[in-house]
Amino acid sequence: MSKMDNLRAMREARYAEAQKRSAAAPAKPAVRAPVAPPTPKKAPEQAAAGDDLCGHRNISGRTCTREKGHAAKSHRYS
Ligand SMILES: [Zn+2]
Structure with a gap:
């Protein structure tokens, strides 16, 4: 299995989990936004x-x- 396939499988599994959970608690936000801004490297x-x-x-x-x-x-x- 390639890396991309692996990632996609994980995402789909997580999505299915979220779907199950959202059925129980529909008010929860699905995605968490990143808090820290990207820092310049050099x-x-x-x-x-x-x-x-x-x-x-x-x-x-x-x-x-x-x-x-x-x-x-x-x-x-x-
Ligand atoms: Zn010099």
Whole structure:
């Protein structure tokens, strides 16, 4: 059985359960809405590893994430 089939079977089973239950208690809401909003995974600054970056590499192979030709004396490897 594939993953999708499995999921569908589970959903149908749950739906049948809900149908049975709603016959007993019809006032209950069937679906629960998600409470937490989706959180952004990464800052856009880090996502854009393009040509506008300094690109200086340190000893351990990490790349400088400051802008190209940055005024700061030190490179930033975060
Ligand atoms: Zn740099």
